[in-house]
Amino acid sequence: MADSILRRLKNREINTKPCCKFQRELHVNDFLLPRLNLEAELQGHSGCVNCLEWNQKGNLLASGSDDLSTIIWEPLKHKQVCTIRTGHHGNIFSVKFMPDTNDHIIATAAADCKVRVHDINIRETTQAFSCHAGRVKRLAVAPNVPYMFWSAGEDGTIRQFDLRSPHSCNDHCGNVLINLNTYIGNHAEAKCLTINPLRTEMLAVGANDPYVRVYDIRMLSPHPVRFSSEERLGASWHTPAPDPDPDGEVPKDVCSIL
Structure with a gap:
């Protein structure tokens, strides 16, 4: 046959x-x-798995979960390589491998309104960003751009992060590329975004309205967006989250070197 x-x-x-x-x-x-059958069930999470991401080579898979951890798998070998305690205080909604980093750098976004960057090689969370005032639903990366990524949050903003530059998160943070509140109103929520892998200047955004918006990043400049204390507390998208531990320590990742 x-x-x-x-x-x-x-x-x-x-x-x-x-x-x-x-x-x-x-x-x-x-x-x-x-x-056409089930290849394997990879066990390791203790909560719902909300996001999955392959690396560029297709031999590693990252998963993010309600259990606040990210796991790196070798699915073709049915093997768990690395469990990362991300330091998030809310469900993880997005995980991305940073391109051209030998699969040692990943970024995560979560319901605690934070974005975190993790270095698997040294087993540490290296950066944490608190720019968003709402849950961060998606991250996007561009092929062959190892130092930049983008985020979509339920505060209605699309933000750009450049790991080469010093960064300080506050209400006047200048890394906002797009403010959907301008188009939709005060309750705009950015739900997803993606970068065109062949034309990396093209950014597509989905939100809580029936439109897909496409932008040319070259024509956008980061600009400040101000949220008053009343707007932060009263906004429907605001998800309070506890601050990190007072001593400021970041949990070490339980991880083997890739």
Whole structure:
């Protein structure tokens, strides 16, 4: 049966006429269907898994969970490589490998309104950003840009982070690229964003309205957005989160070196 299918596949490449017949006969096939099965169940999280991300090589998988941890897997080997205690105080909604870092740097975003950067190689959380005033739902990276990433938050802002530059988070933070409150109103919520992998200047944004907005990053400049204390406390998207430990220590990651 397998030889017959391979011969028909080769014939389809040479002769396009039997293409439709080939698809009708083999799209449900008793020989092929049993091969479409569960490969493995990777166990390690104790809460809902909200996000997954492959590395560029496709041999590592990162997962983020309600248990506040991120796990790095070798799924092809059914193996857990690394468990990272992220330091977040809310459900993790997004995780990204930073490009061209030998898969040693990842960024996470969570319901505690924070974005954190973790260095797997030295087993530490290296940076924490508190710029957003709402839950941070998505992160985006651009291929071959190892030092920059973008975030979408339920405060209605899209923010740009440059790991090469000193950064201080406050109400007048100048890393806001897009303020959706300008278009939607005071209750705008940015839900997702993505960078075009072939044209990395193109940024697409989804929010709590029926539109997809596409921007050219080259035409945008970071600008301050001010939120008053009353707006912070009264906004529907605001998710209070406890501050980090008073001593300022960041939990060490339990991790093997990749």
